[in-house]
Amino acid sequence: MDTILDALQEGRLFELPHADKTEALQFLAHIIEAFPEVPAGTDVFGYVLKREEAANTGLGKGWACPHARLPFDEDLKCVIGWSPSGIDYGAPDGKPVVLVVMYLVPENQRNHYLREISLLAKALQTYPDLEKIYEVKDLDDVRNYLLDLVDASKRTVGPDTRARMIRLQAKPVPEAFLLPDLSNLAVEPLTVVAAPGQKPIILTQSPGLLAALEGASNLAEQLAENGLYHNGGWRVLRHGTVSYQGGVTVFECLAVKMVGGKGK
Numbered sequence: 001m002d003t004i005l006d007a008l009q010e011g012r013l014f015e016l017p018h019a020d021k022t023e024a025l026q027f028l029a030h031i032i033e034a035f036p037e038v039p040a041g042t043d044v045f046g047y048v049l050k051r052e053e054a055a056n057t058g059l060g061k062g063w064a065c066p067h068a069r070l071p072f073d074e075d076l077k078c079v080i081g082w083s084p085s086g087i088d089y090g091a092p093d094g095k096p097v098v099l100v101v102m103y104l105v106p107e108n109q110r111n112h113y114l115r116e117i118s119l120l121a122k123a124l125q126t127y128p129d130l131e132k133i134y135e136v137k138d139l140d141d142v143r144n145y146l147l148d149l150v151d152a153s154k155r156t157v158g159p160d161t162r163a164r165m166i167r168l169q170a171k172p173v174p175e176a177f178l179l180p181d182l183s184n185l186a187v188e189p190l191t192v193v194a195a196p197g198q199k200p201i202i203l204t205q206s207p208g209l210l211a212a213l214e215g216a217s218n219l220a221e222q223l224a225e226n227g228l229y230h231n232g233g234w235r236v237l238r239h240g241t242v243s244y245q246g247g248v249t250v251f252e253c254l255a256v257k258m259v260g261g262k263g264k
Helices: 002-009 021-033 044-054 107-126 130-135 139-153 159-170 207-213 219-226
Strands: 013-015 058-060 067-070 077-087 097-106 185-194 201-203 228-231 234-243 249-258
Touching: 002 077, 002 097, 002 107, 002 139, 013 021, 013 139, 021 044, 021 077, 021 097, 021 234, 044 067, 058 107, 067 107, 077 139, 097 107, 097 130, 107 139, 130 139, 185 207, 185 219, 201 207, 207 234, 219 228, 219 234, 219 249
Parallel strands: 013 077, 067 097
Antiparallel strands: 077 097, 185 201, 185 249, 228 234, 234 249
């Protein structure tokens, strides 16, 4: 399950902002869409939903593994979402899903993906502390739980894997907030206040984000209808909406953008 290790090592473990299945899938899919290797305009969320309509990807025991198979060659990658309250996912055992591991499966990685899922399914059958996932309190706990599970599944593998696990466990644990600051992923909280007949008010601490969204056409409409807006390289994801008297609507959002270095 090296792909899960890669995700943990590279900070691709997130707390899901909603306990709704569709919104959780959309959230993780939009993170994948921001990967630099994914062609611009690729509708990862659409691919994931199409697969989900064909067959539920809940594995049971609190796990689900949705995926998007895409027609290009790249590395197999995943993002991991943790739902503290659990998601009504329609899993075969009826239990709420706590961990959603979403895979990006390029054309050249289909066999690798099948091996990965096979190993994961075996681990879910044999790992003795599987139920502890329902006891975790934060992302630190989730990360350690996943490391323990992968470690237990690899105890018969050679020293290279064991050494990698030791190095990975020695790394500082990311802080347990909604989105860790990835090295090439700028993430900004954003509030948009919309009122009838008025220009939306953009509340952000990022000058670049403000410049990209000020004067943007149909911003409020797109957030209301689709929960998503693109402009200036930024992908704005709605994760909360509050309506007030007089038609005023406040959208709580996250804005995501790939950058060349660690700066925003």
